[in-house]
Amino acid sequence: MANEFPESREGTANSRHANLTSSLDLSTSLDHSVQTRIFKIIVIGDSNVGKTCLTFRFTGGAFPCKTEATIGVDFREKAVEIEGEKIKVQVWDTAGQERFRKSMVEHYYRNVHAVVFVYDVTKMASFQNLKTWIQECNGHGVSSSVPRVLVGNKCDLVDQIQVPSNTALKFADAHNMLLFETSAKDPKESQNVDSIFMCLACRLKAQKSLIYRDVEREDGRVRLTHQPDPKSNCPC
Numbered sequence: 661m662a663n664e665f666p667e668s669r670e671g672t673a674n675s676r677h678a679n680l681t682s683s684l685d686l687s688t689s690l691d692h693s694v695q696t697r698i699f700k701i702i703v704i705g706d707s708n709v710g711k712t713c714l715t716f717r718f719t720g721g722a723f724p725c726k727t728e729a730t731i732g733v734d735f736r737e738k739a740v741e742i743e744g745e746k747i748k749v750q751v752w753d754t755a756g757q758e759r760f761r762k763s764m765v766e767h768y769y770r771n772v773h774a775v776v777f778v779y780d781v782t783k784m785a786s787f788q789n790l791k792t793w794i795q796e797c798n799g800h801g802v803s804s805s806v807p808r809v810l811v812g813n814k815c816d817l818v819d820q821i822q823v824p825s826n827t828a829l830k831f832a833d834a835h836n837m838l839l840f841e842t843s844a845k846d847p848k849e850s851q852n853v854d855s856i857f858m859c860l861a862c863r864l865k866a867q868k869s870l871i872y873r874d875v876e877r878e879d880g881r882v883r884l885t886h887q888p889d890p891k892s893n894c895p896c
């Protein structure tokens with residue numbers, strides 16, 4: 661049902677380019693809004709949990725041999741097809757280190773369509789810190805109707821697991837999130853990594869109220885109008 665077709669793009673912005681502002685979001689949306697809808701999905705969590713590797717696995721289909729701490733944000737895009745509609749999934753790979761993210765936080769949350777919270781299954785502190793990440797997200801006015809999922813990464817390190825699945829599941833339930841336990845590294849898990857983003861894309865497609873359906877220009881200004889779709893067919 662949900663087929664991917666090969667097209668992905670990467671970009672970057674860091675604290676030195678804090679001026680990119682929402683105009684980037686908007687212009688990107690406008691360029692393609694008539695043919696292709698764009699879903700902005702942000703990936704949040706402690707430094708070193710594997711956010712860059714997960715987003716790279718989804719958009720690039722591989723595990724990067726070497727990563728460095730993300731500075732500001734890296735953009736990765738992937739075009740997917742869901743029930744015959746081409747959709748662009750725009751993944752915002754955010755920085756986990758405070759010093760590399762502080763000037764960008766507003767931009768992360770602006771007009772976000774879905775949020776992926778990541779922890780490292782081998783590091784209990786990264787799981788405990790999820791509360792802080794959720795508070796930050798809520799503190800930036802992200803509505804509870806914006807879909808959120810929880811991802812426990814590095815499941816390939818089976819001998820080092822510190823966060824039991826049932827503990828993670830309880831936490832996910834309590835916060836109305838789906839839980840994915842996976843590994844960006846293990847190629848056998850790549851489908852599972854894809855399903856994190858595809859599941860969100862399917863939900864967003866069904867939840868048309870969140871999407872820019874029509875773009876109208878009035879007095880040189882752009883008005884985005886929304887229309888809810890009562891027939892939600894998200895498979896998740």
Ligand SMILES: Nc1nc2c(ncn2[C@@H]2O[C@H](COP(=O)(O)OP(=O)(O)OP(=O)(O)O)[C@@H](O)[C@H]2O)c(=O)[nH]1
Pocket residue numbers: 705706707708709710711712713714727728729730731754755756757813814815816817842843844845846
């Ligand atoms: N074993 C294992 N290592 C992983 C996995 N995912 C990421 N790593 C490693 O974890 C380290 C951190 O990965 P990143 O993806 O750079 O972490 P990050 O969350 O983007 O970190 P920041 O950019 O600082 O926020 C790297 O050494 C990766 O190779 C995984 O699934 N399994």
Ligand SMILES: [Mg+2]
Pocket residue numbers: 711712713728729730753754755756
């Ligand atoms: Mg990173």
